[in-house]
Amino acid sequence: MIVTVDGPAGAGKSSVAKALADRLGFQFLDTGATYRTVALAAFRAGLGENDARQIGELAARTKVRLEGDRVFLDDDDVSDAIRTPQVTAVTRFAADNPDVRRHLVNLQRAMATGQDVVAEGRDQGTVVFPQAECKIFLTASVDERARRRLADFQDRGEQATLEEVRQAQIERDRRDESREFGPLKKAADAIEVLTDGMTLDQVVDQLEKIVRKRM
Numbered sequence: 001m002i003v004t005v006d007g008p009a010g011a012g013k014s015s016v017a018k019a020l021a022d023r024l025g026f027q028f029l030d031t032g033a034t035y036r037t038v039a040l041a042a043f044r045a046g047l048g049e050n051d052a053r054q055i056g057e058l059a060a061r062t063k064v065r066l067e068g069d070r071v072f073l074d075d076d077d078v079s080d081a082i083r084t085p086q087v088t089a090v091t092r093f094a095a096d097n098p099d100v101r102r103h104l105v106n107l108q109r110a111m112a113t114g115q116d117v118v119a120e121g122r123d124q125g126t127v128v129f130p131q132a133e134c135k136i137f138l139t140a141s142v143d144e145r146a147r148r149r150l151a152d153f154q155d156r157g158e159q160a161t162l163e164e165v166r167q168a169q170i171e172r173d174r175r176d177e178s179r180e181f182g183p184l185k186k187a188a189d190a191i192e193v194l195t196d197g198m199t200l201d202q203v204v205d206q207l208e209k210i211v212r213k214r215m
């Protein structure tokens with residue numbers, strides 16, 4: 001069975017999708033990690049904004065592997081390296097690249113073959129698994145997402161104001177929604193869950209009920 005969880009950055013998708021996969025005994029497919037890993041490979045190779053063709057070729061020969069919670073680039077464990085602000089800032093060079101997307105969409109489908117998965121990202125219900133048995137669109141208001149993100153920053157001892165975080169969030173939404181290939185979009189048959197004011201457990205409970213009804 002395939003469950004897709006799509007939605008904007010900061011809606012809590014990763015934590016929710018991972019917890020949901022654990023409860024169901026499904027594999028968790030973190031597709032953002034695959035884009036981040038290609039972006040890291042490009043960054044390490046000194047490729048950037050104007051190197052779309054080379055980044056596309058690099059994606060085709062880069063080995064991206066997800067193993068439990070860990071992410072590997074070739075055989076290097078890059079689980080932490082792909083989450084730095086530096087890599088986050090250049091991930092769009094991979095995510096906006098149609099060659100990279102074509103390659104990673106195939107990889108994501110291959111990873112799910114013969115498995116029960118919770119696949120999390122932006123285009124899982126629309127492009128990667130249009131036939132998925134259960135599709136969730138997980139969202140929260142911009143203000144709520146900005147508050148959560150600010151709390152994460154403060155936990156990590158990083159400085160930012162709520163307004164800065166809010167503006168950055170709006171910009172990421174704009175970019176995700178206007179991407180030419182694989183934009184963030186609710187699938188026509190997805191169930192929208194608005195998580196404002198809900199705890200992680202409450203959200204996971206609600207999604208588990210939705211999935212079990214479809215099983």
Ligand code: DC
Pocket residue numbers: 009031032033035036091092095120121122123124176182
């Ligand atoms: O969810 P995340 O922050 O780890 O995603 C990293 C980047 O990859 C983000 O800019 C959105 C993009 N992404 C995408 O284009 N398609 C996906 N299926 C998942 C993530």
